[in-house]
Amino acid sequence: MKGIAAVYYDGRTPVRQAAELFAVGDEIVARGAFGERRARRGAVDISEPMGRAPRVVRFDDGGSFEVADLDAFRLWLAAAGFGDSPVVRLQTRWSWALASLLGAALLIAAVYFWGLPAFAKLMAPRIPEPVLQAMSKQTLDFLDSKLLTPSRLSEARRAELTEYADRVLGQGRDMPPHRLHFRSSTLGPNAFALPSGDVVVLDQLVELAGNDDEVAGVVAHELGHVAYRHGLRQLLQSSVVSFVVGVYFGDVSSLAASFGALALESRYSREFEHEADAYAAHRLQAAGLGSEPLAAMLERMEQAHAEKGGKTSRWDLLSSHPDTAERVARLRGGR
Numbered sequence: 001m002k003g004i005a006a007v008y009y010d011g012r013t014p015v016r017q018a019a020e021l022f023a024v025g026d027e028i029v030a031r032g033a034f035g036e037r038r039a040r041r042g043a044v045d046i047s048e049p050m051g052r053a054p055r056v057v058r059f060d061d062g063g064s065f066e067v068a069d070l071d072a073f074r075l076w077l078a079a080a081g082f083g084d085s086p087v088v089r090l091q092t093r094w095s096w097a098l099a100s101l102l103g104a105a106l107l108i109a110a111v112y113f114w115g116l117p118a119f120a121k122l123m124a125p126r127i128p129e130p131v132l133q134a135m136s137k138q139t140l141d142f143l144d145s146k147l148l149t150p151s152r153l154s155e156a157r158r159a160e161l162t163e164y165a166d167r168v169l170g171q172g173r174d175m176p177p178h179r180l181h182f183r184s185s186t187l188g189p190n191a192f193a194l195p196s197g198d199v200v201v202l203d204q205l206v207e208l209a210g211n212d213d214e215v216a217g218v219v220a221h222e223l224g225h226v227a228y229r230h231g232l233r234q235l236l237q238s239s240v241v242s243f244v245v246g247v248y249f250g251d252v253s254s255l256a257a258s259f260g261a262l263a264l265e266s267r268y269s270r271e272f273e274h275e276a277d278a279y280a281a282h283r284l285q286a287a288g289l290g291s292e293p294l295a296a297m298l299e300r301m302e303q304a305h306a307e308k309g310g311k312t313s314r315w316d317l318l319s320s321h322p323d324t325a326e327r328v329a330r331l332r333g334g335r
Helices: 070-080 086-091 094-126 129-146 155-169 203-208 212-227 230-249 255-264 270-286 292-307 324-333
Strands: 004-009 017-024 027-032 035-040 055-058 064-067 179-184 191-193 198-202
Touching: 004 027, 004 070, 017 064, 017 070, 064 070, 094 230, 129 179, 129 198, 155 179, 155 212, 155 270, 179 203, 191 212, 198 203, 198 212, 203 212, 203 292, 212 230, 212 270, 212 292, 230 270, 270 292, 270 324, 292 324
Parallel strands: 179 198
Antiparallel strands: 004 017, 004 064, 017 027, 027 035, 055 064, 191 198
16 A cells, blocks of 8 residues: 655654655554554554644654645545544534534533522522621621711611511511611612621612611512522622633632622522512511512602613612512512
């Protein structure tokens, strides 16, 4: 059988030596100024085609033969009885390449939309309480230094709201441990919960409420997020995505700094919001108030939002929530 020209490297020095490869029976034979080399077919590794890059025939002792004439090498391989692997054959077909790309995209989408939420739901209850407390304290300290200011409500008024919310919502044994904090801010009527059960209520929400029942309704909604660990689950999902992106681009230094901000964006899914609303409705109904206080408060917030011209910020309580009218209808339909 006719040979194929190649360049030989012995694997120990960078010296290039001219060579010629032959297929003789069950062996690959190489001849050149170095003499003759023989290897059984099973002991030879042939590189896959990579565009116009040279193909390489590697012997098991580290020596290799580089072939630059790809077309001639392809014919030589066929004549010598070497066949490409199924993977190589599939790579040369655009239809299979496109199907593989589509399959990879679908797999990534499935992991993102189903795998990550399932992972977060599994892991969230396993986070130790001291970790939640430390993380939430650091987050609240950060917000106090950047976005929040001390509450303008009197100490007596804050104590009154805290006592009323505890009394109204403290029915039953499924209430998560929690603490109410009052702050003021330019963020507008708002409230949010940290994974530890710390619930921050802004003065602007208290001022907008028609009565204390409506404030208690919002607190109950935020406690729903705590009970179902929505914030922690969302945080775990966001952190995994940030970590993967950071590793891919070689920058993980900013992950710790963004941890607290991710916890407070409150960009909960429609499912999370409906679960928190249902939890709040259950707590309010147990207290004999029905779900109307939360429904009325949502309408007040929607109206206040509309009066501002419909402009939202990333911190607006309604900016990323499901449609308010839909939520109000659900709450009133269940009373």
